[in-house]
Amino acid sequence: MGVIRRISSLDPKQGLGMAARFGKQQEEKLLASNNGEGGGGGLVSGTPQGFEGNGMVRVSKDSEEFILLRHRFYSSIGSLVPHCSLVDLHRVLYSTPTRRTRWEAFHRSLEAVAQKHSGNANDKFAFAEASKDRIIQIVNDGFDVSGTPEDGGYFGLGLYVTPEPVAINSVMSSVVDRDGLRHVLLCRVILGRTEEVVRGSGQSQPGSVDFDSGVDDMKFPTRYVVWYPEVNSRVLPLYVLSIKVDFRSRGLRREPISRPTSPWISIRNLICVLSKCLPRSTMCQIKKAHCEFMERKFSRRQLVSHIRQVAGDKILLAAIRSFQAKRAAAASLGSRRRD
Incomplete structure (x- = not known):
């Protein structure tokens, strides 16, 4: 005893600190190795969320893949887990010629940015929120880079994605579908060397050739900004997380916590x-x-x-x-x- x-x-603190980065290298190697072929025992058929048949396949809740992703996501949102349960997980497939081309473009960019920065492409996992229909469109046709970001472009003209430590921001910004679920894309993002983007500056490209992407804050970023010309070669959607948010639920009552002596x-x-x-x-x-x-x-x-x-x-x-x-x-x- x-x-x-x-x-x-x-x-109870939220965020992915040092303590939460359990088996990080093993996990990230598994996530990053997703080649979108759709193989593996963790996949199941059916269309409960409307994603299957649209470039995605559902991952079984009993599979190691699902458990790993759920644990990673829950570790990022901390004490909010009882109110934000992961209901479903879909893996993005890159098996068609068009999607395969984007997958190959991403990995060429990964190699090029790494070469530019002494072997460090500074690739991260981040979240992008969208409606169900929009996610299907992104998976099949890529991100739309023709307009202004939905929040008015306060941090420049680019795609804003949310770092893992503040994943809850992406969840709460997503659209609730008719089943009461919110959907977010877990993406692999090539950041390269980042620079802080001044709010309201209207920046649309790197400030110099030394930089590749932007952040809203260098010390504690809550947004990564990938400039529009580079989005579809530097942001690779990997999974769709379907989340049920309910702040009325409390689950099992917490036990009184006594500080160990x-x-x-x-x-x-x-x-x-x-x-x-x-x-x-x-x-x-x-x-x-x-x-x-x-x-x-x-x-x-x-x-x-x-x-x-x-x-x-x-x-x-x-x-x-x-x-x-x-x-x-x-x-x-x-x-x-x-x-």
């Missing part, structure tokens, strides 16, 4: 550490349980019990000790630098 006392509850580790940090030593199939079980905990479908005690059962106390204890040792070393280094 000593292990349980050292595991804290879910950090012994050394502890947050659930998110624990998952980050465990992802480095456990196989992906095991981590998917843990992430699935963590998602259900964030949805308040069961208690923290039940989550901890599940993690213990899946990972084993010996591995848990080793993970906690490893994390504490690294944190102590970092604190010691910081203290020496201040001195």
